Every structure is written in structure tokens, then in C-alpha cells.
Amino acid sequence: MEVEKGISSCEKVGFSPWWSFFMTNLEKLHVKVKKTSGDDPRRILHSFKVGLTLTLVCIFYYVTPLFDGLGSSAMWAVLTVVVVMEYTAGATLCKGLNRAFATLLGGALGLGVHHIAELCGDKGEPVLIGIFIKKRYDYGVVIFILTFSLVAVSSFRVENIIPLAHQRLSTIALGVTTCLFISIFVFPVWAGEDLHNLTSTNLEKLANFLQGMEKKYFGGDLQDRSYFQSYKSVLNSKASEDVLVNLAKWEPGHGGFGFRHPWNQYIAIGAPTRRCAWIMDSLAGFITTLDKSATIIGSDPQPTEELHVKIRSACADMSSETAKALSDLASSIKSMSAPAAARYHVAAAEAAAERMKETIAENSAVAGIVHVATIGLLVVEITRSARDIVGAVEELARLAGFESNEAVNKAAVKPLADGESQQTINIFVE
Template sequence: MDSIIIAIPAAEAQVSGPPSKEKKKLKLSTSPIVSYIKEKRSSKQDTRKLIHSVKVGIALVLVSLLYLLNPLYEHVGDNAMWAIMTVVVVFEFFAGATLRKGLNRGMGTILGGGLGCLAASLAQQVGGIGNSIIVSVFVFVFGAAATYSRMVPSIKKKYDYGAMIFILTFNLVVVSGLRAEEVMKLARERLSTIVMGFAVCVFISLLVFPMWASDELHDSIASNFQHLATSIEGCLEEYFRLVNDKEDQPTSSFISSCKSVLNSKSKDESLANFAKWEPWHGKFGLYHPGEKYLKIGELLRELSSAILSLQDCLQSPKQASSSMRQLIREPCEAVGLSLALTLRELGESLMKMTRSQQEDLIAPKLKSMASELSSAMSSSQLVPLENVDGLAIATSVFMLMEMVEKVEKLAKEVEELGELAGFKTQ
């Protein structure tokens, strides 16, 4: 069988011993920190859910006064039900989502009611069987056009709910068969109660313990750096663990954290979309760099995919022998530790919205690590290995080099975000 040749530095040609006590302490200390962060975030989420529930309850009580108080009921009548429906449908967890849905509902109601009144007026002027024909044509044209617009990605992303309300309002008005002046009165009364419900939602959502989607996106992206740092450490620790140790110790749970980052695209895009509708608040002011956050999130998902690919390679039945794995243990663990420390530094810098003085040194450090890994594959000193051993080790080293490049891109994006958002220098 032909042998594959892989380069190993001379200083690392011997089997290295178990990790030093300092490294063990460093790795073991991260687990309680991660657990504490998860527990703290879980407790914070439970509190926020309770606050949101209370806010919705208060909003429902306020709009119900339109029914409960006779002076108010005399002005709005049965149309008060539209205010209650507006609160139930519009009030969302995040303030930006509430504004987005409320404004969409308002625009859909105004456009649908206005065009419905015009169509109903035109149909009444024609009269006879032409009335039904014109109403049917208008219902078909506007219903089909609005439905098609909901499938256009750019419209669906921002105005899908408004298009749906437009279809509903237009059909209710134009098919009602009332005289034009009564249609106008009906649309005006319903719009006024919808505005009341929307005003209550906005007032409570923005002024009573507001939940900002921009802050949630910021915290989510920053915490993903910590998750991936722990995943890299856990992946390499499991790979270089001795066979007897693997039988005694259960598989690490870092895979679940890595997969949660990989599946975060939909959540990040929703939060960025909600953040665009939010008014001035926090350190970003009127402008929130949502696109830059989405770019960082995409790079984090690419890195997460690389970590999972490395994990699949390390769990393959065809693995290098334990002695051969020890030959590359020291350089690989050094690279993994540097990657983890870099990710934690970037995550902490992003979380605190500060620019570290060490950021300028991250790129050169990462390039140095890539150079060290490349030297392990160079032809300066050759060690003949079995075919399976050489392929397995070469694959692992290659995946680590890919991770170094992705972390380098992440560092660049975080630095650009700091410049764009005006992060303070430590």
C-alpha cells in the first residue's frame, strides 16, 4: 500500500504527554462560565416573557373600556371590537415588530378601504347587472395583484401583513353592497377604532419596559462568539482524549450550541427586519447597522459549519492511531486555544460595544497560526504514515486552517462594525 507523507516539525515528532495543569484549568474553567451564562439568559428570557404578557393584558383592558364605559361606547358603538382585534393581532414581543405590524395594518386598511369605496361607488353608478360584474372584476384584479405581491421577496419581507389586510379590507368594503356614503362612514369608523387600538399598543410597547429587537440581535450575535469558542475547545479536547478516557467520559454537549448558531439565520433576519422599524434608542440612535450584523452572523454560521465538519471527520470510523494523533496534538491544541481566545475577545468587544487595542494584532496572529499549520504540511521534514492515518490527519489540519481563515474574516467584520457604529476604544 502506498504511503502518504505528511510533514511534522522535528520538535513535535515525539508523542507529547498529557496537557499541562494550566491548560486543564483553563479548559475546565469555561464550563461553569457557559452554564452560568445560559442560566442567566434563561432567567432573563422568562422575566421578559412575563413582562410582555402583563403588557398585553393592560392593553386589552384599556381598549375594552370602549365597550365598558357608556360615553365611549356611544361614540364608537360595535366598532370597538376592531380596537380589541387590533391589540390581539398587532401587539408583538418586540417594539419594532409591533410598529411594523401596526403600520402595515393601518396602510392596508386605508388603501383597501379607499379603493373599495371607489370601486363600490363606480359599481353603484352603473347599477343593474353591471354592478355585480364590476364588483367581480375589481375583486379579481385587486385580489390577484395583492396576492402576487405577497410572493415577491422584497414585499413579503416588509409588507406581507399589510397586503393581507388590504385584501381583507377591500373585499369587505366592495362586496358589502352598501351605498357609497355608508361605505365611507363604515370605513371611517373602523379606521378610527383601529387607530385607537394601534395607539394603545405603541404607547405600552415603547414606554413600558420596551423590548428592542436591535438589542436582542446584538446580544445574540455577541453570545454566538462564546458558543463557538467553547465548541472549538470541546471538539479538539474530545479528539485528542485517550481511548480509555473516551470510554469513561460522555460526549460533550458543545454540538448543540454549534447547531443552534448554524440554525440562527431566520431569527437574525427577523430581528434585523424588526430593528429597522424601531425609533431612536440606545447607542445606535436613528441608524442601526443591521446588514453588518447579518454579515457577521453569516460568517459565524460558516464557522459553525466548519466546526461541525471537523467533528464529523474526527468521529469517522477511519481514524489515525492514537500515537499518530499525539504527533500533531501540540500545534493543533495551540491553534485551537488561540482561536477560542480570539473569538471570546471579539465577542466581548462586540457585547460591550468597545474597540480593543489588541484588535490590530488579531489578523497578524491568525496569519501566524495559519503559517504554523502550513509548516506541519511542508516538505521540510517528512514522516511516512499509513494511508488512513495520513488522510485523517491531513483532513483535520486542513479544517483547522479553514477555521483560521474564517475567524480572520470575522475579526475584520467586527472591526468594520466598530468603525461604522462608533464603538469606543478601551
């Protein structure tokens, strides 16, 4: 009875609605954190890394002996962590080093302006400082402007300007160094690895589309179109690739990626990959249009059944071989080894393309050949794009020094020893 009275009294003062609001938002936060950890657990680790970095830097503010050495300028180190700390190590290196060098350059020029302004006397000093600040503002370098303005303007009121510039540079260097240490050595997230995996995943998505075309569409199942969505994310991958390439160049050597790893070659791979995806998009759109107009391969009665079988068989072969080539390329990138059989699969796909072209040329006068031929020729264009991708990946393997597959081809078969089963084959790589 007393509990009920307590609850009712809380409701009267409005406590229950606020508690319900708090619990609802707490539950939403839990759902978001769970979803984020499921999508990419590294983002949860990144939040802990940011907290750890801020904690380490704040020690210089809260511990009296350390604070006495930096003074109130220690707050600049905290602000630097907030501005510089990024998700990937490359992004942190990029922003951190840019901020440090801009601070150094801006502080040095600020001291120079202070010295020149002193020579102009009390009346000319504020005017000259204002002119210099406006000139630097036109260049638009934010951190450079901030440090330059701080040192230059402070020199008008602060007699000893050298310690101010020194404290500014020291605290920025402290914040940047802490960010770089945590970002590189504590659960690092490398932009280079993300770029490497993105390139491999994009090729796998293209291969999945072609495998679906071979097994479903050209295999007779005209209703299942789930594979039509597999290539969609590849179409808009250029922006992500450009950002990751730029950040990867800032990163030190790590894993299988050396200091001079050919990051630009990933852009060379991405261009034909996206071109191939756009052709797939055209093919999927054309097939969808045919569905709406009820003119699907195999349902148009005008071309002969034999012609349908020949073209469908050639398209299935092209799709199968091209998918195998793309899968081999994706596997070679993922394992950082030279592609083994991609070029052979592309050659087989091109042979099927030539066979289909001959079939179309022989039956060009047959009514209804246009729809069938259009699909076939789009598959041919996909095969051509795959050939360009093979060349780009092989160039990456050469520049990056990927492991060669020649050792596999040199495998030797050892004769059976006495007592061994005849079904056992021992293979040794020389």
C-alpha cells in the first residue's frame, strides 16, 4: 500500500514520465551500440581508444607537477586530441602531422611578424599585425591561421611572446604524439587494409552476379533475381577508394604492406571494376525491361529454339568463366599472391564470345534476334572489362611483389614407399 502511494506521488510530481523517457532512450542506445558492434566491432574499440587518449592527455592538466610545466596551455593538448583523433591510423597521421607542421610554421611566422611590428613603433604595430593576419586568411589554412593569429595578436599585449609560442607548439606536439601512439599501437585500424579488402570484396560481388546469371537466368530460372543486387555497392565505390588511398599513403609499413606499397594501383583496379559493374547494371536493367514487355529469352517464339540454346549456352559459358576469373583475382588479392588462372578463364570466356558472335552473324536476319543478341553482347563487354581487371591485378602483383604461384607448378609426385596405401599420393613442393 505504501509502495503504491509512493508510485502515485512520483507520478504526481512528474517523475514517472521522466524515468520512462530515460529508460526508452537507454534502450535505444543499447540497440544502436549492439548494431554498431555487429556491423564493425572496430568502431567500439575506437571509442575506447579515444577515451584512453583523452585520459592520458588530461593527466597533464590534472597532475600539478605536469601542469606547472605547461600551464593553462595544457588545454590545447586536449583540444588537439578531439580534432586529430580519427578512425584509421592513416587519417590520424594525416591530420596530426598537418596540424603539427602548420603550428610550427604559423608560430615561426607569427614571431617574425612580432619582430617586424616592433620596429614600426606603437602606432604602426597593430596596423601591420592586422594586415599580415588578413593576408594569411586569404590562403585559408585553418590551423596555420589559428596559430599565426594567436602568436601575432598576443604579441601586442604579452611582453614575453617566446614562451607563448613554445607552449603552443609543445602542447600541440603532446596531443599529436599521444594520438599517433594510441592510433598506431593500440588495436590499429589501417586504411591500407580496408582498401585492400574493399578491392577484393568488390571483385567477389561482380563474380556473384555472374554466377547468378549462369545458374539462374541462363540456367532457366527466370524468376530468382536476388543476385541482381550484388554489384550495386561497387558502382559508388570511387569516393571511398580515393579517400582510403590518400590515407594509406600516410601509414607506416604494416603486415604485408611495405612502406612503398603501390597504393595508386588500387585506383587502376577500381576503374575497370566499376566499368564492369556499370555494364552489369545495364544488363540487369535491360533484362528487367524485357520482363515488363514479356520478351524474355526463351519466351519469344520467333527465333528458333536451336538459336536460343546456342546463345544461352555461350552466355552461360562466358558468365561462368568470367566469374571464375574474378573469383581468382579476388582470392589472389586477399592472399597477396599472383593470380594463378584468371587469364586462362578470361581466354575461355573470349572463345565463347567469339562463338556467340559467329552464331549471331549467321542468324542476323532472324526475327527477334535483337533482344537475344543485346544480352549476349553485354555479357561480351563484361568479359572485356574482366580482361582489363586481370591486367591491373597482375600489375599490382608485380609492383607489390606478391608471392608467385610457380612453386605450385613445380610440385613433384613422390613414388609410393613399401607399405603405403595405393590411394595415398604424397606431393612435395620443391
